[in-house]
Amino acid sequence: MQAGLFLLLASLMCDRALPADGYLPFRSEKPGHISDLVLIYQGGRHRLEWNADQLAAYVSWKPDDGPEQWLFDGFLFIEFKDGKRHHYSVGYGGSPARQQEWRWLLERNFSETNALGALDSVVGKVIDRIGPPAARRKVVLTMPEPIRGQTNWGSVAGTPLDFNQPLDRIAACEWHMDQALRLWREARFKNLDLAGFYWVAEQASAAEDILPEVARAIRKRGLSFYWIPYWNSRGAARWRELGFDYAWQQPNHFFHPGKVPDSRLADATAFAGARGLGLEFEVDGRALTSPETFRPRFYKYLAAFTRDGVEASSSVAYYEGGGALLQMATSRKPEARAMYDDLCRWVTRRHGLKLKTHP
Numbered sequence: 001m002q003a004g005l006f007l008l009l010a011s012l013m014c015d016r017a018l019p020a021d022g023y024l025p026f027r028s029e030k031p032g033h034i035s036d037l038v039l040i041y042q043g044g045r046h047r048l049e050w051n052a053d054q055l056a057a058y059v060s061w062k063p064d065d066g067p068e069q070w071l072f073d074g075f076l077f078i079e080f081k082d083g084k085r086h087h088y089s090v091g092y093g094g095s096p097a098r099q100q101e102w103r104w105l106l107e108r109n110f111s112e113t114n115a116l117g118a119l120d121s122v123v124g125k126v127i128d129r130i131g132p133p134a135a136r137r138k139v140v141l142t143m144p145e146p147i148r149g150q151t152n153w154g155s156v157a158g159t160p161l162d163f164n165q166p167l168d169r170i171a172a173c174e175w176h177m178d179q180a181l182r183l184w185r186e187a188r189f190k191n192l193d194l195a196g197f198y199w200v201a202e203q204a205s206a207a208e209d210i211l212p213e214v215a216r217a218i219r220k221r222g223l224s225f226y227w228i229p230y231w232n233s234r235g236a237a238r239w240r241e242l243g244f245d246y247a248w249q250q251p252n253h254f255f256h257p258g259k260v261p262d263s264r265l266a267d268a269t270a271f272a273g274a275r276g277l278g279l280e281f282e283v284d285g286r287a288l289t290s291p292e293t294f295r296p297r298f299y300k301y302l303a304a305f306t307r308d309g310v311e312a313s314s315s316v317a318y319y320e321g322g323g324a325l326l327q328m329a330t331s332r333k334p335e336a337r338a339m340y341d342d343l344c345r346w347v348t349r350r351h352g353l354k355l356k357t358h359p
Contacts, residue, residue: 023314024278032195032224032245034074034138035315036347041322042115043108045083048323052118057329060126061344069348070133076140077109080200088144089201096147099154102176110183123191138195140226141180145201146172166209173214177221196224204235204242215243228280228317237275248278248317254297265304279310284321288336302346312353
């Protein structure tokens with residue numbers, strides 16, 4: 001079935017009742033609210049450099065049959081390892097990142113020619129072409145996890161920190177916030193707003209003792225706290241209690257053909273709706289390299305999210321494997337480019353629903 005027809009049929013399947021609590025809404029006047037948050041895996045030496053040409057495919061979309069349109073309104077610069085055997089969260093092997101790796105990650109994000117500097121430039125050029133977006137583009141930065149048991153992280157105000165102590169782990173997070181805010185002020189971006197910080201650990205079991213205080217410290221600085229837990233992650237149902245302002249549920253359906261049935265998507269939308277979470281859309285490069293297996297799973301998300309009311313009701317985060325959407329956008333294969341166009345059409349259709357519902 002052609003992708004466009006698939007989406008048309010899916011759009012007619014919106015008869016499923018939403019749970020009483022509803023999803024994390026895809027429109028809000030709250031300062032840190034983001035409707036469509038794309039994950040940009042950036043920082044580690046193994047990642048794309050994320051220059052202006054690469055980021056352009058995420059900032060706006062030019063369909064073949066219409067004018068250029070704004071695309072994602074939020075950009076999460078996310079990283080969990082540096083590419084040299086240091087990790088920013090439990091469970092990724094190697095050694096816990098030290099203060100010098102935390103600082104290095106921030107500096108990578110604040111490059112003038114790549115990452116944030118490139119994003120600011122691209123947004124400015126799109127504004128020149130089509131005018132400003134309805135809302136300024138927002139940035140969320142990774143908050144590394146201070147890993148319990150680490151004693152060689154570094155010092156704050158001349159005092160070495162011991163991550164066996166909850167207060168020291170909180171102090172490291174506050175140091176990170178303040179370093180990021182200093183760099184943000186110095187950068188003087190014209191077209192971006194700093195929305196807050198993302199807790200990079202996808203489960204809360206190792207940090208429940210510090211998360212509420214970290215959240216208070218973030219809000220004290222006028223920012224928001226974000227999280228995207230994996231399926232059945234500890235703490236997902238209690239995301240507000242843990243201190244997060246915004247959270248999206250990972251269905252983890254795309255990655256496991258033959259093991260995770262399509263019903264997982266319905267389970268995920270029901271769980272998220274009952275607990276006020278948003279949803280994560282998921283795809284990676286296997287949709288291009290193994291299209292027979294993985295491309296249908298890409299379209300299953302669009303169909304389920306339309307059927308279950310996510311399209312019209314929920315904030316959505318977009319995991320794309322660190323460059324899959326860029327590969328689709330620049331592919332010479334019509335079926336690959338069609339995936340990019342279909343996702344962009346779905347996102348921008350949400351913008352239209354938003355404008356229609358909230359004139």
